[in-house]
Amino acid sequence: MSTVKEKKDIKGYLADLFQNNRDLIDSGSSPPLNRHREKALSLFRKLGLPSRKSENYRYAPLGDLFEKEFAHSFNVKKVSFNIHDIFKCDIPDLDTNLILLVNGKYYNSENPLREIDGGIVVGSMAKAATEMPEIFEKYYNSMAGDTGDGLVAMNTAFAQDGVFIYIPKGSVLKKPLQVVNIMIHETDLMAQHRNLIIAEENSSARVVVCDHTLSANSFLSNNVTEIFAAPRAYFSMCKIQNEHNGSAQVSHTFVKQQRESNVFTNTISLHGGFIRNNVFARLDDEGCENHTLGLYLTDKKQYIDNYVKIDHAQPGCHSNQLFKGVLDDQASGSFNGIILVRENAQKTNAYQANNNILLTDDARINSRPQLEIYADDVKCSHGSTVGQLDQNALFYMRSRGIPEREARLLLMYAFAYEVIGRIDVKPLRNRIDDLVNKRLRGELSRCNNCVMSCG
Amino acid sequence: MLKIKDLRVSIEDKEIIKGFNLEVNAGEVHAIMGPNGSGKSTLAAVLAGRDMFRVTGGKVLYNGEDLLEKSPEQRAKEGLFLGFQYPIEIPGVSMVNFLKTAVNELRKYRGQKQLSATDFLKMMREKKELVEIDSTLTNRSVNEGFSGGEKKKNEIFQMAMLEPKLSILDETDSGLDIDALRVVANGVNKLKSKERASIVITHYQRLLDYIIPDFVHVLYDGRIVKSGGKDLALLLEEKGYEWIKEEAET
Numbered sequence: 001m002s003t004v005k006e007k008k009d010i011k012g013y014l015a016d017l018f019q020n021n022r023d024l025i026d027s028g029s030s031p032p033l034n035r036h037r038e039k040a041l042s043l044f045r046k047l048g049l050p051s052r053k054s055e056n057y058r059y060a061p062l063g064d065l066f067e068k069e070f071a072h073s074f075n076v077k078k079v080s081f082n083i084h085d086i087f088k089c090d091i092p093d094l095d096t097n098l099i100l101l102v103n104g105k106y107y108n109s110e111n112p113l114r115e116i117d118g119g120i121v122v123g124s125m126a127k128a129a130t131e132m133p134e135i136f137e138k139y140y141n142s143m144a145g146d147t148g149d150g151l152v153a154m155n156t157a158f159a160q161d162g163v164f165i166y167i168p169k170g171s172v173l174k175k176p177l178q179v180v181n182i183m184i185h186e187t188d189l190m191a192q193h194r195n196l197i198i199a200e201e202n203s204s205a206r207v208v209v210c211d212h213t214l215s216a217n218s219f220l221s222n223n224v225t226e227i228f229a230a231p232r233a234y235f236s237m238c239k240i241q242n243e244h245n246g247s248a249q250v251s252h253t254f255v256k257q258q259r260e261s262n263v264f265t266n267t268i269s270l271h272g273g274f275i276r277n278n279v280f281a282r283l284d285d286e287g288c289e290n291h292t293l294g295l296y297l298t299d300k301k302q303y304i305d306n307y308v309k310i311d312h313a314q315p316g317c318h319s320n321q322l323f324k325g326v327l328d329d330q331a332s333g334s335f336n337g338i339i340l341v342r343e344n345a346q347k348t349n350a351y352q353a354n355n356n357i358l359l360t361d362d363a364r365i366n367s368r369p370q371l372e373i374y375a376d377d378v379k380c381s382h383g384s385t386v387g388q389l390d391q392n393a394l395f396y397m398r399s400r401g402i403p404e405r406e407a408r409l410l411l412m413y414a415f416a417y418e419v420i421g422r423i424d425v426k427p428l429r430n431r432i433d434d435l436v437n438k439r440l441r442g443e444l445s446r447c448n449n450c451v452m453s454c455g
Numbered sequence: 456m457l458k459i460k461d462l463r464v465s466i467e468d469k470e471i472i473k474g475f476n477l478e479v480n481a482g483e484v485h486a487i488m489g490p491n492g493s494g495k496s497t498l499a500a501v502l503a504g505r506d507m508f509r510v511t512g513g514k515v516l517y518n519g520e521d522l523l524e525k526s527p528e529q530r531a532k533e534g535l536f537l538g539f540q541y542p543i544e545i546p547g548v549s550m551v552n553f554l555k556t557a558v559n560e561l562r563k564y565r566g567q568k569q570l571s572a573t574d575f576l577k578m579m580r581e582k583k584e585l586v587e588i589d590s591t592l593t594n595r596s597v598n599e600g601f602s603g604g605e606k607k608k609n610e611i612f613q614m615a616m617l618e619p620k621l622s623i624l625d626e627t628d629s630g631l632d633i634d635a636l637r638v639v640a641n642g643v644n645k646l647k648s649k650e651r652a653s654i655v656i657t658h659y660q661r662l663l664d665y666i667i668p669d670f671v672h673v674l675y676d677g678r679i680v681k682s683g684g685k686d687l688a689l690l691l692e693e694k695g696y697e698w699i700k701e702e703a704e705t
């Protein structure tokens with residue numbers, strides 16, 4: 001493997017990396033996934049990495065992220081460790097509640113696919129691709145393949161594994177499923193995993209995703225998740241990003257919804273040096289409901305960038321975007337929220353709000369709401385605010401004996417709670433509430449604790 | 456308890472308090488009256504520690520110590536309470552959380568142990584009865600969506616919870632109907648003791664039918680221009696502020 005990168009031709013470098021390691025990539029994955037690689041690579045060659053000239057990444061300082069020297073997850077032997085050594089807490093029912101990805105690969109190799117709650121299949125993407133070929137072929141890359149984003153194409157070319165969740169018609173996942181993404185390596189590492197979630201008619205499921213880094217190296221991950229919600233399916237995903245600040249993550253989520261389905265995603269960004277979250281949701285039939293939420297609490301030199309596009313392709317759908325953030329120190333970020341209402345999508349209700357609090361003069365945020373409305377009978381609204389903590393409220397609290405620090409925390413917490421309060425699972429909401437509280441208090445430096453299982 | 460000597464306060468280079476003197480001893484009730492814009496709220500805010508105002512001269516001693524040096528929270532812990540003329544709405548911060556934090560900070564300062572959740576709720580219930588505050592209000596965010604009267608009662612409720620040594624009530628009576636006025640007065644009178652004092656800032660004499668002041672001061676253009684007993688309030692009610700202004704200007 002070459003060690004010196006031509007700075008200018010990072011695209012060429014990554015394409016060569018792929019070609020030179022093709023056998024290794026294939027052998028660590030499975031044939032159905034491998035069959036998508038060639039085409040994805042050509043697309044990647046065509047698109048390249050997003051530059052600041054591309055509208056969608058205008059503010060994101062992707063810069064030299066990809067130029068750094070990384071080991072690659074396809075080249076890494078399985079890291080073996082005892083999960084109980086790493087997570088300080090006791091995780092009950094490991095086999096039924098928890099899915100572990102280590103450096104993008106499904107960890108439990110003895111039991112790569114399992115069935116829970118009568119028919120719900122969860123496990124390794126690579127394994128599912130061969131075991132459930134019809135389902136896989138029908139859905140895999142069917143949304144992500146149309147992307148204009150070179151990073152998504154790169155993921156399709158490189159991704160070897162990830163999480164597969166299949167919730168068949170009418171089934172209900174009783175307990176939320178927890179996916180823990182762990183990055184751990186003795187050198188800097190880049191990993192790309194790929195998730196596929198299929199929620200069939202009338203099904204219902206909730207997933208919690210936690211991202212952690214467990215060694216102090218630099219990490220770069222470029223992940224893609226595709227979610228398909230069939231008629232009247234309910235699916236919710238709450239993602240907690242808590243990697244250390246030497247790590248960078250680009251996460252792409254694609255959602256396609258059919259008639260009267262309801263999809264809820266909530267991304268809570270606590271730690272992580274560079275975070276870019278893309279959410280694309282296509283409301284592809286009548287009566288869909290979509291909630292796309294995010295909360296970011298950042299400080300030091302963290303960069304957080306949320307990009308959301310809700311595509312109202314059919315009439316009578318409801319969407320709601322709510323992103324809130326508190327930025328301290330020299331933290332910076334960007335929010336781009338697009339509501340697209342196509343010509344045919346009459347009786348659309350679409351809302352968007354992005355509210356930010358900057359705690360210092362050096363913190364910065366770009367907030368760009370965009371409405372593209374081609375139908376006439378629609379209700380849309382968007383609002384974006386950037387402000388400071390309310391000085392009058394601070395003084396009021398302090399005049400009652402509440403110390404300034406505590407008063408600030410109460411205000412920040414109140415601000416954040418609007419997003420936390422919408423989490424639909426009470427125990428999870430309480431956990432996240434606690435995490436957010438700790439984050440605001442600066443007590444969460446590197447949290448190894450899973451949100452669901454431990455305290 | 457409180458000694459204010461030749462206090463001068465400015466905001467944005469405009470002098471608002473122009474040499475103010477007042478001495479308040481434990482056990483006393485002082486009323487400060489005066490026309491709109493005379494500086495009553497500015498005075499109250501400076502005493503509570505609002506930092507948007509600039510003190511350009513004079514000094515304030517509270518229990519013999521320099522009050523102006525202290526942070527607002529320190530003043531509150533030492534027993535100072537300001538009832539705001541315009542109480543602040545704080546969406547998302549619940550009354551319970553707000554008051555529990557305040558009460559426990561105070562207890563910490565006094566070396567008392569923290570109240571348990573049940574003890575705190577019990578205390579809240581008792582004080583709520585005292586001020587006849589609608590019990591659902593305490594389930595809401597601080598002052599959010601409260602009516603004018605509810606906000607004023609909520610100030611008195613907070614005062615009852617915190618049991619301050621020196622309370623400064625800034626027009627807590629304005630905009631209240633007769634029942635609410637009685638509640639406010641009752642709250643102040645219940646706290647009255649030899650160890651405590653209050654400064655009641657008011658525009659009208661009305662409240663002083665219920666809270667009998669030991670002294671009445673008239674503030675005009677940043678200065679006390681007249682002081683007297685409770686009869687002075689009646690005189691002001693009858694004759695308005697015009698004659699005071701004329702007297703002050705000559």
Ligand SMILES: Nc1ncnc2c1ncn2[C@@H]1O[C@H](COP(=O)(O)OP(=O)(O)O)[C@@H](O)[C@H]1O
Nearest residue numbers: 466467471489490491492493494495496497498
């Ligand atoms: N934040 C402020 N900025 C500028 N001027 C102020 C501010 N607050 C008060 N003032 C001015 O100070 C003077 C006194 O106001 P205030 O103390 O509210 O009087 P009162 O309470 O007696 O009605 C008024 O002329 C008012 O306009």
Ligand SMILES: [Mg+2]
Nearest residue numbers: 495496540626
């Ligand atoms: Mg006033």
